[in-house]
Every structure is written in C-alpha cells, then in structure tokens.
Amino acid sequence: MDIPIPYTSTVRPDTGLYNGKLGMWLFLASEIMLFGALFSSYVLLRAGADEGTWPHGLLNIPIGAFNTLVLITSSLTVAMSWVALKASNFQRYRRFQFVTLACAAAFLGIKAWEYSEKFSHYEVWLATPLDVAAHPELAGHAVDGQTEVYSVIGHIEGAGRGWTLNSLQESNIDSIQIHPDQFHYRVGAREQGKRSKAEKAAQKSKSAADHGDAHSALTIPVSEIKRMSALVPAHSTYFATYFTLTGLHGLHVLGGAIAFAWILWPGAKLWNSDPERYTNAVEATGLFWHFVDLVWIFLFPVLYLL
Amino acid sequence: MSQNDLPHGHHEHHHGDGAAGGHHDLGFIRKYIFSTDHKVIGIQYAITSLVFLFIGFLLVLLMRWQLDHPGTPVPVVGGLLEALLGEAASEGKISADLYNSFGAMHGTIMIFLGVVPLVFGAFANYLVPLQIGAVDMAFPKWNMLSYYSYLIGGVIMLVSFFIPGGAAQAGWTSYPPLATIIPTDGQTYWLIAMVFLITSSLLGAINIITTVIQLRAPGMTWMRMPFFVWSQFVTAFLLLLAFPPLEAAAVMQLMDRLAGSSFYMPAGLVLSGQPASQLSGGGSPLLWQHLFWFLGHPEVYVLILPAMGIVSEVIANNTRKPLWGYRALVFSALTIGFLSMIVWAHHMYVTGMGVGISMFFQTTTTIISIPSVIILTCLLLSLWGASIRFTVPMLFAIAFLPMFGIGGLTGMPLAFGSSDLMLHDSYYVIGHFHYVVAPGTIFAIFAGVYYWFPKVTGRRMNDRLGHLHFWPSLLCMNLIFFPMMIQGFAGMSRRMSDGGATYAASNPANEGVIGALSDTVIGLNSFIMLAALGLALAQVPFIFNFFYSIWRGSPVLNDNPWQATTLEWQTPTPPPHGNFVEPMVVYRGPYDYSLRTDELDFETQNQPLEVA
Amino acid sequence: MTKCTMTNETHLSADSLRAITQRFLAVFAVLMIGTVATVAMYYVHFEHTWQTVSVALLIAAIKAACVAAIFMHLSHAERSISLLLFFTAIFFAAMLGFLVYSIYSIPG
Known part of the structure; x- marks a missing residue:
C-alpha cells in the first residue's frame, strides 16, 4: 500500500541500526529530558524547601517495594520474550508477554489503590497550636524538644476524598473528628525509629489496656482550622511532585502495555510475513519498557524513601 | 528567466500527471487528507502554518491600532470583533484584557504555529528526503500523526479565543504566578495545546533525524549533504x-491550575490583597522560567538555523559558486546546536538569580555569537566575485544577511547582565528579536517559497509581482522595527496596552517625573502603525501571486528550472509518491557550480565524475 | 557473541541465546537484591540525610546501569546511540546543575 521504506527489518550496514531502533532511542533521549526536567524540578523544590517541612514517610514502603519487584519482573519477561523470538519460538514469546501484561496490570492496580489511600488521608493545619501535655494522642506529632503541635495528620471520620476547608464551610460542618497518625512527618525518620523502639519497650511493661489511647479521635472545630488538605497534589510540593511523576510514569506503563498488547494480538500477522520486523518491533517496544522500569528504579527511592 | 530553462532534466514526460506516477491510485482522502507521503504532509504543514502566520499578523495589526489609538473603536473590523469576541471588544474597542490576549497569542501563534511548523514541518518534510535521495521519511505514519497533532494544537489555540474570558493573557512566556491565577480558562487551553504542539515537534524531530541517518542515498556521505x-x-x-x-x-x-498544586506558587503569596492561605506554597516561579527558557532559547535557533539553510541553498544556486567554507558552515551549525542548549538563563538576568550563574550564561551567550558570525561571514563571502542572478528568491536571501546581522548585533547588549538590566522587557527587545525573526527568518521563508515553488507546483511565481512584494516588505520591516529600538532606549515597556500613555510626559499626572515618555517617542506608535499597514499591503501581491501561480503561473520547461545541483531537482515535477524514477546514487558534493563558463556550468550530485 | 553486532544478527545460535538468557537472569538477580538493599537501607537510619541519599542513589544507579547495559543492550551500543546519549546526559546535567545552583545563588 505504501512506499516500502528501507531498513525497517534489516540494519543499514554503515550505521548498524534499523530505523525503529534509532527512532526509539531518539524518543528515549527526549524522555530522559522530560523525566529529567521533572526530576530536576523535584531537586530544586526540595533544596528550596524550609528545613524540616518536606514530608516523608507518608507512602506505603512495602507496597512500593513490591511494585518495584513487579516492574523488574516484567522487564525480565520482556527481555526473555525477545530471546524467545530470536529462537523463533512464538509460543514461548507469547507466554512471557502474558506475564508482562499481567505485571503491568498489577502495577497499575496497586498504584491506583495507593492513590486512593492518599486521597482520604488528611492533614489539618491549626489556627492555634495544641499542647502535647493536654493531648497525649499527639505525642508523635511533636518535633523533638517541642510540645506544641501546629498540624495534625490522620484519617477524618466520615470524610470523603479531597475535602478542603472550603468544602467543610460550604456544607456547614462545625467540627471534624480526626484519628491522628502515630507520627507527623516533621518528626524525622531517625527520630521516629527511636521513639517507636521506646514505645515498644514501654508497651511490653505496660498492660494492653492502655494501648487504644494513641489512636483515639481528636475533635477539631472548623473555626480552628487554618487549612486542610488530603494527601493530594495541593497538599504540598512533595505530593505535587509525587503525583505528577508517578502519574506520568503510570501513563507510560499503560502506553507500553497497550503497545505490547497490540503487537501480541492484532499485530501478530507480521510474524508470519516478516518475522525480523516483528522481532524488531518487540525489541524497540522493549527498549521503551526497560526505560520505564529504569525511571521507576529512581522514583522509588527518591519519592518513597528519601 | 526563460533562458535559464535549459534542458537538463530527464523527466519532462511526467508533467501533468505528477502524483499518480506509477503507483496505483489512492482515494482522495488517503492521497490528500490522511496521506503518509512526506511531500503532501509538507504541503499540509505549509498551508496550515501560512494561515496561522496570517492570523498572527492580523492580531498584531489590531494591537498596533490599539497602541496608536488607545481605547478608540477599531475601524472597519470593530463590529466584527465585537460580534466574535463579545464583551472584551464592546463597541469595537480593544479592552486591556483583550490586548493582553492578543499579545500572548500573537507570540504563541507566530512562533509555535507559524514559523516553526513552516521552517521545520513544511520545508524539512518536503525537502530533506528529496535532498538526501530518500523515497520518503523513515516513519511515514508518525509523520502524518505529527501533522495532526499540530493541527489539533492549533485548533485548541484558536478555540480559546471564543471561550468565556478569552484566550491566554499572560504573554507567550506564560510566567507564573500570573499565568496560574489569571481567571480565564484560556491559559489551560494554551497549556493543553502546547502539549499537542510539543508532541508534534517531537515526532517530526525523530523522523527527520532517523531519515537523515538511515535513508541517505548511496554515496550521500555526511560531507556531501x-x-x-x-x-x-x-x-x-x-x-x-x-x-x-x-x-x-x-x-x-x-x-497548578487544575489540581491546586504549588509548583510555581511561592509561600506567602498575596493575591488581590488576600493571602492565598489555601495554597500550600513552597513552589518557585524561577523554576518555570528555567524550564521555559531551556526550550525558549534553543527555539530561537530552531527559527534561525533552517532559515540559514534555505538562504545557503538559494545563494549557492544564484551565485553559481560553491558555498564559501562549507565545512565551516557545518561545524558552526553543530556548535550553535550544542551551545544553544546552555545559554537559556540570559533571559533571566533580572530575576535576581545571582551573579555567579549570570556570569556563566553571559560567557556562553557571547561565545555563541561566534559561530553565528562565521555562518553569516561565509554566506557573505560566497557573494564575492560571483556573477549573481538577481532572482526573486535571491533578493530575499540577500536581504536576509544584513537583516539577520542587525538582529544579531542588537542582541549583544542583551547578552550582558549590566546592559540588559536597562533594556529588559522594553521595546528594544521587541525590535531586536523581530529583526531576527521577521526580516530574518520570514524573508528566508519567502526565499524558499519562491525558490521551490516550481518544484512543488510545476509553475513559476511571477517575477514582477515578486519584486512588488520584496521591496515594500524590506522597507516596511525596517520602518516598523527600527523605531522600536528608539522607543526601547527611551524606556517604553513592551507590555502596555495604552501605547505608553500612562507614562507620557504630557500626562499631567507625570509632571516633573524624570524618564517619562516624550511625545516624540509615543508619536512613533503612529509611524509604526502606518508602516505595519504598509507591510500588510505589501503582502497582497504575494498572496495573489501564490494562488494565481498555482493554476496560471508559467509552466516550467524542465525538472531543474534553476539549474541546481541538489537532488530534489532530479525528480519529476511535481515529485510523485516515492520521489525518484530510479534510485539515486551520489558522486559529488552539494555545490558543484562554476565548473565551466558556459550555460551548463554545473553538475548535479548524481552525475558520475568523468574518468580522465 | 562478543561482537558488537550481537543484537542485530538475525539468527543467533542456541549457545549464544543461552548465554544471553543467563545474563538476563543475572541482571534480574541484581535488581532484586538491589531493591531489597534499598528498602533495608531505609530502616537502618543513617546519621545524616546525605548518607541516606548517597547510598540510595548509588544503589539506584547500579540497578539502572544494569538495566541499560544488559536489558537495553547498551553495552554493545552503536556509535550514534552512544553519542546521542552522551549529549543528552550533558544537557540533562546542565539543566539539573543550574536549576539547583540557581536556588543556592539567590542573594539574601
């Protein structure tokens, strides 16, 4: 139908490349600049943030680590499926790609669940700070050496997703009940570790009856709320970066999965007519997939752990 | 001109049935609408971007009227404006908001929808595969998607004029926090459209690079391109x-606009006297400027490098000489490419980002002028001792040289932080970069249109109308942009919707104010408006010539009417899908002119070297 | 196998395919171990933030290098691709460097 283009299935001798591979690497170079710009923005915003205000420890690390393993596994199956095609074993290729697609679906599903968890997790900034002495349930919210708590983080009873101070005022709600988290992010990771140990030791000697205390609800009148936000992009530049980077990354996972699925089903005709070109398509899309994996390798420690 | 139409091509029999050439017929839609042929896509790009160029020009005509007659109804089209845009243009007057919209959209349309798609989408698409002897682009389907992504982006931009609140108003640079808090959805449209335009450019760029690396004809080595x-x-x-x-x-x-995040919103922001207490803050307006200019400055070279390429082809052909310093041109272009990626912050001297960082960018900015000057010098020296054919494309190409020279040299005071502090955001800046882009790049575009028109259509554009287009355009361009330099030195800011009346010395409120704008400086607005009208009139012969010549222009007598050496002239006219009748093999460099003293003073690139 | 045109040969021998498979599995093992090490590092709680950042980014860089070199065949990359990535890396470094520098260079 169209003009046949040279070097779609064979390599050009002087460059050692077929068109698709070069095209994909060019695209990946632009992707490096895209994610690179977002990553640079993250570093700029973090370096410019005031001491101790950068949130951390609010993401689910075991889940994030599990998702990392899922993505790594998918990278392996993509690589193995290409080997299978090189060995002219189409059935083996198909089996590996089924695993790839399953991994992609698992990754996106888990990510969606993580997102929805954040949408109903709130931070409330207080007009007048609360004293820990009067509110022992906020012990984990006080920065070392201080007794005043300026904001409470936790789950609000009966709250939907993405509530703000405006939406509270508009629906004439007088007060909210919040179950504070064990720790506030202003308390550093190292400090949290120390306090957890101390608490565990204390709990061993104490009776279990006191235990519920730490998670009892705290009532805050709306008039005392300065600002309120779920852990959404509006919460802080940290979550703005988190959602933008992981959202864009998720779109890439989705795009890669669609491309693989397309090659696997409607595109499979090509295997019979031009197996080399078919293998090239899998290799080029595979390059994209490995790149997406590579981006996540950086995103996971940067967003979840640091 | 007809004495130039000597037979030197081999495909006269293809006239008339061009595009069908040997391939089975595609339907109208596959052939002209959803075509994967790089030439059809190039023409689609050309027509669309010329329309956008025209729209951008109309916007600035309206702006020039407003600057000269602030708050008075626009003559002739005032009623139409009100009918189209509603309240923003009530009684046919341009409100300040509307002026801001026009300003932002003039810049956006001219750069992202006009000039870049024209020099890169149209010229590169049409000519690069032809000049390297390829059958098409490496990825024809992505090429088509690139055009449609561009078209969608353009349509979104245009639609934004008609939504409540109107189009984006924060300038083509869209600096936040202003761009974020501005109460029109036009800014959101702008951002979404930009994502489409960027996608289009990426697809085009990948395609061109892959095509050049992979699809060069046998013998087309790098230094024969x-x-x-x-x-x-x-x-x-x-x-x-x-x-x-x-x-x-x-x-x-x-x-920031849709999810309420604060990437660019600093802490403690006060909007209209109210603290923005529901924003998280913690963002940085500087971040946007960095990322915007990281594109923005290379973009300048996106505008000028292809223009230099067009001018080089036209000059080599009409001087009948090899280009002076071909290798110097190539390495200068590569150097410009590299350096242009690390000069961006010279747009940001007044942000207060610190002296150390300014120092680096002043240094790279001054260094990048060296390869630009080398290119200009090579092209100038190419004219030396030539028996020049003063064809219409050559006129535009020659005019490009001093115009770009003025544009480049007036940039030097902006390259240094100390002088930039005085001139930043003044009309001087406007004058400077318009010299580069308008009589620079756009003249090169005209040169290209006149030069390659016979290959695309099989007919020549009329010479007399061409002269009628060139001379008044050259005059008016200078009458428009030179006075802006004077206004800029006098301190007129680039973003005032009243033409500076607020800061006029004649305004009683400014009595005794040092540095208020004199009547002469403000009076230049009238002068510029008349010159702009003149420029508009000068385009009439071009527009008429363009359409008239498509159907009625004098037919070319052979496939190589300019007696050029490069491969695009070795195709049938117009080139069919698949381009060449037989595969090209290249034996020579690109500019084998002046070989003999007779009329056939050249050899095409596919002509084997004579064995002695 | 060690020739730089490894991935471009149309048909690879069973032996070389086995060798490639083994390398892929080795990378997979490195990635798995790296992930576990990264998470473990988080619970160690270093004295200073910069130590945590360096270790985390070092592990990530090793993992990324493995993916790029083996999964993406960059260890056998053609010259044009190496050049492309080299310049991309320079421009990325310039962007990152100046963005961060500009935050620290604002007077006052």
Missing part, C-alpha cells in the same frame, strides 16, 4: 532535547 539538510538535522536535535522540559513545565502548570 546540502547545508540545508545539516541545518534541519541540527534543528531536529534542538527540538528533540529542548522541548521535553517545556512539556514537563506545562504539565506542572496544568497541575
């Missing part, structure tokens, strides 16, 4: 690597 191909090759790399950071920046501004 016409300089035009080199210039487009470097341009494609700039688009590939500089545009993604703006895409990232646009996504973040979209997040």
Whole structure:
C-alpha cells in the first residue's frame, strides 16, 4: 500500500541500526529530558524547601517495594520474550508477554489503590497550636524538644476524598473528628525509629489496656482550622511532585502495555510475513519498557524513601 | 528567466500527471487528507502554518491600532470583533484584557504555529528526503500523526479565543504566578495545546533525524549533504532535547491550575490583597522560567538555523559558486546546536538569580555569537566575485544577511547582565528579536517559497509581482522595527496596552517625573502603525501571486528550472509518491557550480565524475 | 557473541541465546537484591540525610546501569546511540546543575 521504506527489518550496514531502533532511542533521549526536567524540578523544590517541612514517610514502603519487584519482573519477561523470538519460538514469546501484561496490570492496580489511600488521608493545619501535655494522642506529632503541635495528620471520620476547608464551610460542618497518625512527618525518620523502639519497650511493661489511647479521635472545630488538605497534589510540593511523576510514569506503563498488547494480538500477522520486523518491533517496544522500569528504579527511592 | 530553462532534466514526460506516477491510485482522502507521503504532509504543514502566520499578523495589526489609538473603536473590523469576541471588544474597542490576549497569542501563534511548523514541518518534510535521495521519511505514519497533532494544537489555540474570558493573557512566556491565577480558562487551553504542539515537534524531530541517518542515498556521505539538510538535522536535535522540559513545565502548570498544586506558587503569596492561605506554597516561579527558557532559547535557533539553510541553498544556486567554507558552515551549525542548549538563563538576568550563574550564561551567550558570525561571514563571502542572478528568491536571501546581522548585533547588549538590566522587557527587545525573526527568518521563508515553488507546483511565481512584494516588505520591516529600538532606549515597556500613555510626559499626572515618555517617542506608535499597514499591503501581491501561480503561473520547461545541483531537482515535477524514477546514487558534493563558463556550468550530485 | 553486532544478527545460535538468557537472569538477580538493599537501607537510619541519599542513589544507579547495559543492550551500543546519549546526559546535567545552583545563588 505504501512506499516500502528501507531498513525497517534489516540494519543499514554503515550505521548498524534499523530505523525503529534509532527512532526509539531518539524518543528515549527526549524522555530522559522530560523525566529529567521533572526530576530536576523535584531537586530544586526540595533544596528550596524550609528545613524540616518536606514530608516523608507518608507512602506505603512495602507496597512500593513490591511494585518495584513487579516492574523488574516484567522487564525480565520482556527481555526473555525477545530471546524467545530470536529462537523463533512464538509460543514461548507469547507466554512471557502474558506475564508482562499481567505485571503491568498489577502495577497499575496497586498504584491506583495507593492513590486512593492518599486521597482520604488528611492533614489539618491549626489556627492555634495544641499542647502535647493536654493531648497525649499527639505525642508523635511533636518535633523533638517541642510540645506544641501546629498540624495534625490522620484519617477524618466520615470524610470523603479531597475535602478542603472550603468544602467543610460550604456544607456547614462545625467540627471534624480526626484519628491522628502515630507520627507527623516533621518528626524525622531517625527520630521516629527511636521513639517507636521506646514505645515498644514501654508497651511490653505496660498492660494492653492502655494501648487504644494513641489512636483515639481528636475533635477539631472548623473555626480552628487554618487549612486542610488530603494527601493530594495541593497538599504540598512533595505530593505535587509525587503525583505528577508517578502519574506520568503510570501513563507510560499503560502506553507500553497497550503497545505490547497490540503487537501480541492484532499485530501478530507480521510474524508470519516478516518475522525480523516483528522481532524488531518487540525489541524497540522493549527498549521503551526497560526505560520505564529504569525511571521507576529512581522514583522509588527518591519519592518513597528519601 | 526563460533562458535559464535549459534542458537538463530527464523527466519532462511526467508533467501533468505528477502524483499518480506509477503507483496505483489512492482515494482522495488517503492521497490528500490522511496521506503518509512526506511531500503532501509538507504541503499540509505549509498551508496550515501560512494561515496561522496570517492570523498572527492580523492580531498584531489590531494591537498596533490599539497602541496608536488607545481605547478608540477599531475601524472597519470593530463590529466584527465585537460580534466574535463579545464583551472584551464592546463597541469595537480593544479592552486591556483583550490586548493582553492578543499579545500572548500573537507570540504563541507566530512562533509555535507559524514559523516553526513552516521552517521545520513544511520545508524539512518536503525537502530533506528529496535532498538526501530518500523515497520518503523513515516513519511515514508518525509523520502524518505529527501533522495532526499540530493541527489539533492549533485548533485548541484558536478555540480559546471564543471561550468565556478569552484566550491566554499572560504573554507567550506564560510566567507564573500570573499565568496560574489569571481567571480565564484560556491559559489551560494554551497549556493543553502546547502539549499537542510539543508532541508534534517531537515526532517530526525523530523522523527527520532517523531519515537523515538511515535513508541517505548511496554515496550521500555526511560531507556531501546540502547545508540545508545539516541545518534541519541540527534543528531536529534542538527540538528533540529542548522541548521535553517545556512539556514537563506545562504539565506542572496544568497541575497548578487544575489540581491546586504549588509548583510555581511561592509561600506567602498575596493575591488581590488576600493571602492565598489555601495554597500550600513552597513552589518557585524561577523554576518555570528555567524550564521555559531551556526550550525558549534553543527555539530561537530552531527559527534561525533552517532559515540559514534555505538562504545557503538559494545563494549557492544564484551565485553559481560553491558555498564559501562549507565545512565551516557545518561545524558552526553543530556548535550553535550544542551551545544553544546552555545559554537559556540570559533571559533571566533580572530575576535576581545571582551573579555567579549570570556570569556563566553571559560567557556562553557571547561565545555563541561566534559561530553565528562565521555562518553569516561565509554566506557573505560566497557573494564575492560571483556573477549573481538577481532572482526573486535571491533578493530575499540577500536581504536576509544584513537583516539577520542587525538582529544579531542588537542582541549583544542583551547578552550582558549590566546592559540588559536597562533594556529588559522594553521595546528594544521587541525590535531586536523581530529583526531576527521577521526580516530574518520570514524573508528566508519567502526565499524558499519562491525558490521551490516550481518544484512543488510545476509553475513559476511571477517575477514582477515578486519584486512588488520584496521591496515594500524590506522597507516596511525596517520602518516598523527600527523605531522600536528608539522607543526601547527611551524606556517604553513592551507590555502596555495604552501605547505608553500612562507614562507620557504630557500626562499631567507625570509632571516633573524624570524618564517619562516624550511625545516624540509615543508619536512613533503612529509611524509604526502606518508602516505595519504598509507591510500588510505589501503582502497582497504575494498572496495573489501564490494562488494565481498555482493554476496560471508559467509552466516550467524542465525538472531543474534553476539549474541546481541538489537532488530534489532530479525528480519529476511535481515529485510523485516515492520521489525518484530510479534510485539515486551520489558522486559529488552539494555545490558543484562554476565548473565551466558556459550555460551548463554545473553538475548535479548524481552525475558520475568523468574518468580522465 | 562478543561482537558488537550481537543484537542485530538475525539468527543467533542456541549457545549464544543461552548465554544471553543467563545474563538476563543475572541482571534480574541484581535488581532484586538491589531493591531489597534499598528498602533495608531505609530502616537502618543513617546519621545524616546525605548518607541516606548517597547510598540510595548509588544503589539506584547500579540497578539502572544494569538495566541499560544488559536489558537495553547498551553495552554493545552503536556509535550514534552512544553519542546521542552522551549529549543528552550533558544537557540533562546542565539543566539539573543550574536549576539547583540557581536556588543556592539567590542573594539574601
């Protein structure tokens, strides 16, 4: 139908490349600049943030680590499926790609669940700070050496997703009940570790009856709320970066999965007519997939752990 | 001209049935609408971007009226404006908001929808595969998608004029926090449209680079490529690597506008006297400027490098000489490509980002002028001792040289932080970059249109009308942009909707104010408006000539009417799908002119060397 | 196998395919171990933030290098691709460097 283009299935001798591979690497170079710009923005915003205000420890690390393993596994199956095609074993290729697609679906599903968890997790900034002495349930919210708590983080009873101070005022709600988290992010990771140990030791000697205390609800009148936000992009530049980077990354996972699925089903005709070109398509899309994996390798420690 | 139409082509029999040439017929839609043929896509790009260029020009005519007659109804089209845009143009007057919209959209349309798609989408698409002897682009389907992505982006931009609140108003640079808090959805439309335009440019860039690397004809070595191909090759790399950071920046501004995040919103922001207490803050307006100019400056070279490529081809052909210093041209273009990626912050001296960082960018900015001057010098020296054919494309190409020279040299005071502090955001800046882009790049575009028109259509454009287009355009361009330099030195800011009346010395409120704008300086607005009208009139012969010549122009007598050496002239006219009748093999460099003293003073690139 | 055109040969021998498979599995093992090490590092709580950042980014860089070199065949990359990535890396470094520098260079 169209003009046949040279070097779609064979390599050009002087460059050692077929068109698709070069095209994909060019695209990946632009992707490096895209994610690179977002990553640079993250570093700029973090370096410019005031001491101790950068949130951390609010993401689910075991889940994030599990998702990392899922993505790594998918990278392996993509690589193995290409080997299978090189060995002219189409059935083996198909089996590996089924695993790839399953991994992609698992990754996106888990990510969606993580997102929805954040949408109903709130931070409330207080007009007048609360004293820990009067509110022992906020012990984990006080920065070392201080007794005043300026904001409470936790789950609000009966709250939907993405509530703000405006939406509270508009629906004439007088007060909210919040179950504070064990720790506030202003308390550093190292400090949290120390306090957890101390608490565990204390709990061993104490009776279990006191235990519920730490998670009892705290009532805050709306008039005392300065600002309120779920852990959404509006919460802080940290979550703005988190959602933008992981959202864009998720779109890439989705795009890669669609491309693989397309090659696997409607595109499979090509295997019979031009197996080399078919293998090239899998290799080029595979390059994209490995790149997406590579981006996540950086995103996971940067967003979840640091 | 007809004495130039000597037989030197081999495909006269193809006249008339051009595009069908040997391939089975595609339907109208596959052939002209959803075509994967690089030439059809190039023409689609050309027509669309010429329309956008025209729209951008109309916007600025309206703005010039407003600057000269602030608050008075626009003559002739005032009623139409009110009918189209409603309250913003009530009684046919341009409100300040509407002026801001026009300003932002003039810049956006001219750069992202007009000139870049024209020099890169149209010229590169049409000519690069032809000049390297390829059958098509490496990825024809992505090429088609690139055009449609561009078209969608353009339509979104245009639609934004008609939504409540109107189009984007924060300037073509869209600096936050202003761009984020501005109460029109036009800014959101702008950002979404930009994402489409960037995608389009990326697809185009990947395609051009792959095509040049992979699809060169046998014998077309790197140093046998016409300089035009080199210039487009470097341009494609700039688009590939500089545009993604703006895409990232646009996504973040979209997040700020739609999800309420604070990427660019600093802490403690006060909006209309109210503290923005529901914003998280913690963002940085500087971040946007970095990412915007990381694209923005390479973009300048995206505008100028292809123009230099076009001018080089036209000059080589009409001087009948090899280009002076071909290798110097190539390495200068590559150097410009590299350096242009690390000069961006010279747009940001007044942000207060610190002296150390300014120092670095002043240094790179002054260094980048060296390869630009080398290119200009090479082209100038190419004229030396030539028996020049003063054809219409050559007139535009020659005019490009001093015009770009003025544009470049007036940039030097802006390259240094100390002088930039005085001139920043004044009309001087406007004068400077318009010299580069308007009588610079746009003249090169005209040169290209006149030069390649016979290959695309099989007919020549009329010479007399061409002269009628060139001379008044050259005059008016200078009458428009030179007075702006004077206004800028007098301190007139570039973003005032009243033409400076607020700061006029004659305004009683400014009595005794030092540095208020004198009547002469403000009076230049009238002068510029008349010159702009003159420029508009000067385009009439071009527009008429363009359409008239498509159907009625004098037919070319052979496939190589300009007696050119490069491969695009070795195709049938117009070139069919698949381009060449037989595969090309290249034996020579791109500019084998002046070989003999007779009329056939040249050899085409596919002509084997004579064995002695 | 060690020739730089490894991935471009149309048909690879069973032996070389086995060798490639083994390398892929080795990378997979490195990635798995790296992930576990990264998470473990988080619970160690270093004295200073910069130590945590350096270790985390070092592990990530090793993992990324493995993916790029083996999964993406960059260890056998053609010259044009190496050049492309080299310049991309320079421009990325310039962007990152100046963005961060500009935050620290604002007077006052």
